[in-house]
Every structure is written in C-alpha cells, then in structure tokens.
Amino acid sequence: MRSVYDSTQVRAAEARLKEFTAPGELMQRAAYGLANECLNELHSRRGGVYGARAALLVGPGGNGGDALYSGVWLLRRGIAVHALLVGVKSYPGAREAFVRAGGTVGAISDADAATAVSRADLVIDGIAGLGSSRSVELPDSVAEAIATTDALVCAVDLPSGVNGDTGQAYDGAIHADMTATFGAWKPAQVLAPARRLCGDVRFVDIGLGPHLTDPRIDVLDYADIAAIWPGPSYDSHKYSTGVVGVIAGSAQYPGAAVMCVGGAIRSKPGMVRYVGAPDAIERIVAAWPAAVGATSIDDAGRTNAWVIGPGMGTDDAARSVVRSSLSLDVPVIYDADALTILSGDVDRLRERQAPTVLTPHSGEFARLFGEVGDDPVESVKAATRRTGCVVLLKGPSTIVAAPGGRVLVNETGSSKLATAGTGDVLSGIIGAALAAGLPAQIAAAAGAYVHGALADQHDGPLIAPDLIDELPAFMARLQA
Numbered sequence: 001m002r003s004v005y006d007s008t009q010v011r012a013a014e015a016r017l018k019e020f021t022a023p024g025e026l027m028q029r030a031a032y033g034l035a036n037e038c039l040n041e042l043h044s045r046r047g048g049v050y051g052a053r054a055a056l057l058v059g060p061g062g063n064g065g066d067a068l069y070s071g072v073w074l075l076r077r078g079i080a081v082h083a084l085l086v087g088v089k090s091y092p093g094a095r096e097a098f099v100r101a102g103g104t105v106g107a108i109s110d111a112d113a114a115t116a117v118s119r120a121d122l123v124i125d126g127i128a129g130l131g132s133s134r135s136v137e138l139p140d141s142v143a144e145a146i147a148t149t150d151a152l153v154c155a156v157d158l159p160s161g162v163n164g165d166t167g168q169a170y171d172g173a174i175h176a177d178m179t180a181t182f183g184a185w186k187p188a189q190v191l192a193p194a195r196r197l198c199g200d201v202r203f204v205d206i207g208l209g210p211h212l213t214d215p216r217i218d219v220l221d222y223a224d225i226a227a228i229w230p231g232p233s234y235d236s237h238k239y240s241t242g243v244v245g246v247i248a249g250s251a252q253y254p255g256a257a258v259m260c261v262g263g264a265i266r267s268k269p270g271m272v273r274y275v276g277a278p279d280a281i282e283r284i285v286a287a288w289p290a291a292v293g294a295t296s297i298d299d300a301g302r303t304n305a306w307v308i309g310p311g312m313g314t315d316d317a318a319r320s321v322v323r324s325s326l327s328l329d330v331p332v333i334y335d336a337d338a339l340t341i342l343s344g345d346v347d348r349l350r351e352r353q354a355p356t357v358l359t360p361h362s363g364e365f366a367r368l369f370g371e372v373g374d375d376p377v378e379s380v381k382a383a384t385r386r387t388g389c390v391v392l393l394k395g396p397s398t399i400v401a402a403p404g405g406r407v408l409v410n411e412t413g414s415s416k417l418a419t420a421g422t423g424d425v426l427s428g429i430i431g432a433a434l435a436a437g438l439p440a441q442i443a444a445a446a447g448a449y450v451h452g453a454l455a456d457q458h459d460g461p462l463i464a465p466d467l468i469d470e471l472p473a474f475m476a477r478l479q480a
Ligand SMILES: NC(=O)C1=CN([C@@H]2O[C@H](COP(=O)(O)OP(=O)(O)OC[C@H]3O[C@@H](n4cnc5c(N)ncnc54)[C@H](OP(=O)(O)O)[C@@H]3O)[C@@H](O)[C@H]2O)[C@@H](O)CC1
Pocket: 011, 014, 015, 026, 027, 028, 030, 031, 059, 060, 061, 062, 063, 064, 066, 086, 087, 127, 128, 129, 130, 131, 132, 133, 134, 135, 136, 137, 156, 157, 158, 160, 161, 182, 206
C-alpha cells in the first residue's frame, strides 16, 4: 500500500520536521536527492554524465530553490548548468550558491533561452511544486523546445502547472519524463490527468515519514491484492467461497450479461446465479455452463452478493427490479443501467441496510450527483456522504471512496480498457469479491486493481472478453 498526502499535510509535516533540523537542511536533502535521481537517469541514458548540459527552469519559490541547489551538485559532476529564471525573484541564497559553484543564469525571456533548452541533455522543471495552482506561461519558443526535446525532463516535486492536490492540469503544464517527489507521494502523482505528466515518479526521502499521518489517499499494490484476494481453503465448499447473483443483459444488450457473469465466474466464487428471462438464462448457460439460472431474485436461493445493472435496460421491468433490490439484505453492486434508474432516486440508497457499491463512469456520475468537476476525489467523497454507499468512479484513474473511510485510487489498467463491455467484466469481478466477504470498499478497489492488471497483462489490442480470458492466469499467479 502506498500512502498519498496533500499539500497541507506535507507542509505541516515539513514545519514539524524543521523544528529538528538546521535552517535550509530540508531543501538541501531535496536538492541532493533530486540531483542523484537526475544523475542516475542521465547516466543510464548516455553512459556518463561528464560534459552533459543541463537547463534549469527556476520559479520564484522553494521549487526553484531546489532546482538551483541541485544545479550545484550537477556542476560538481562536470555538467554545464544554465538556469533560466521564470520571473524576477528566486529563492533567497540559492542563486548566489549556484553562481559560486560555476552556474550561469539568464531569464526565460532571453533570446537564447529556447536554444539553451534544446541543447540540454537534462531539463529540470523547478517553476513551481506544491505552490503550483495556475497555468504555465512560457515564451512560445521555450514551451516548444520543452515539448519537443529528447532530453530528460525532470520535474521537481511536481510538474509545474498541475494542481498537486486534485490532479488537475492547467494550460501549459510541463510534461515530465520523471518527477522527484520529496518526502511523500502527492495526489497529482496518482490522479488523472496530472499523473501522466509526472512520468516516472522517484521518491526522495527527506525524513518527513514520522510526521505524516492519516493519508488522503491510499494506492493498493500487488502484495496487498495477493494478501486480501479470497481463495479456497482445504475445507471450502461452494457456499463458503461465496455465491454471486447477477441481474444483467436484455434483448438489446445480451452480451453485457455474458461478460458480467464471465467476470464473476472466472474470479472463482463458489457459484454464480443469473437471474433473467428464460431465453436469457439459456444464452448465459450456453456461454457459461457452470452458471445457475433463476427467473427472479426470490427464486434464486442463497446468494451472498448481487451485481445489478449491466445492459439490463431502463424499462419498467428493470426499474421495478432495481427498486425492489434496495431491500436486499446482502451487499449489492449497482452498475450501468441500474445507476441510470437510480439517478432519479439517489436518496433512496440511504434506505439500504447492507453494503452497497456504485460504479459509475463520469457520465453516470454526472447523472447521479452532478459533474465530477476539477476535484474528483472531493466529488466522490461527497457522493459517499450523500448516499452512504461505496462509490467507485471509473476512468483513467479509478477512485473508490467509502463513507468515513480513506480514499483508494487504482493505478493498474490503461486506455486499452476504453472499449465496450469492460465495465461489465469489472462489476462481475467486484461481485465475486463482495460475495467472498471482502469489505465493500476493499472489494471494489481490489476488483479495479485486478481488472486493470488483466488489461496490463494482455498483449496487443484488447476487447472485453479478453479480460475474462486473462483471469485464470492472473488468479493462478495471485494464489501461487
Ligand atoms: N517547505 C519545505 O520545507 C520544503 C519545500 N521544498 C520545495 O518547495 C516547494 C514549495 O515551495 P513554495 O511554497 O515556495 O512553492 P512553489 O512550489 O515554489 O511555488 C510557489 C511560487 O511559484 C509561483 N508560481 C506558481 N505557479 C506558477 C506558474 N505556473 N508559473 C510561474 N510561477 C508560478 C508562485 O507565484 P504566484 O503564483 O504567487 O505569482 C510562487 O511564487 C516544494 O514543492 C518543494 O519543491 C523542498 O525544498 C523540501 C522542503
């Protein structure tokens, strides 16, 4: 598990740590760590660092100070370093130290600023970090040189022009190959769209650890999933490993049911029950002979969790199923059409006594709760407060919040998943995790992890059924 802290938490931790350290010490730790990361990467790219050129983009605050002090270390390794000041101010003392060490200084508006960037092997973006909250306005020629350079572009703490706390990217935000983050992971390093602009994030320990508590976000990793994903024990039987009920599909969208049941069944619960019309049951059993059919929830028999919604349509019959399912006393995940049906009735979700998971994409989220906006984590938290449900917002970074709980963000998967039906597989996987007894938020986040990892593991172009085909190999590895 990786913990992520927002700028207020990081600044508070820095303030506490400063009580125990000499003035300027933290910036020196940051600058040394930053220089090391750049030197290592530069070394592996060009086989050595001596004689290389670096350009520093230097903003007026602490971020620019880090860049200038890292320049001192680069100079000591035989790199020619030129600093370009963005604005008139620079961090007190840093510019002087940089010049004393042999660095040269110009302004971002200089006629040769773009040339300095294009000739560099290393560009360090120290315009703004934690204090970045607006667009980056560089001369066009410099912006163009940064965007097109083959040099290593390394962001100091955060790429300039991203909001560190929300993951929002403003106009002109720097696209880095690598980001050296100081003392803590920041939300923008795990949230879209900023996450992509960070490139490879390198953690530079400056000693904040003991002063950081109560992370804003946690990111589950493979070891977490291996530890929590349920597997059978020697005395398991089909009812002890969880029975999933699925209500999905319709004459218009029969495939959604096949994929949802497939996602559930290949995640290895004890049993999957499919509830639908007789012809729909026939189709499902043809695709998945191990699935058990029933024509109503009442006739389905013992079930530990329900997945309701993929491709079920929004006609009166579907509406009536969704409404009556609100009183089910086992966990339910509502997805797709069930979310559309519930969007007229969001506050009724509060009636649910058992755990409930909602899995909207941004369009469904907007229908339920209003537009996601610039701060998706806050929007998802507000949705959990309103409904009392676990809310999983799908997208390039999937966010899972629970009432009163910590926010989980998933990092597996990619835009390969932007293809019809992948969401149906996801809800099936989460259904299996819920039926096995995982707490709702963990089931949702672990399901998202597995789903994304299936896409990552798949070679070549992906369609939704490929995810189901990847499940056995993934589960085998997980349980080995
Ligand atoms: N605190 C500590 O102990 C440690 C902190 N450390 C380092 O300090 C960083 C935080 O420093 P910080 O607070 O000075 O803020 P910082 O990120 O430099 O930005 C604020 C300045 O930038 C300016 N600015 C903003 N956006 C801009 C833009 N697009 N284009 C141009 N300018 C822009 C903004 O100007 P304004 O918007 O107000 O006009 C303001 O002047 C942190 O990320 C880490 O790198 C490390 O050394 C470890 C120890």
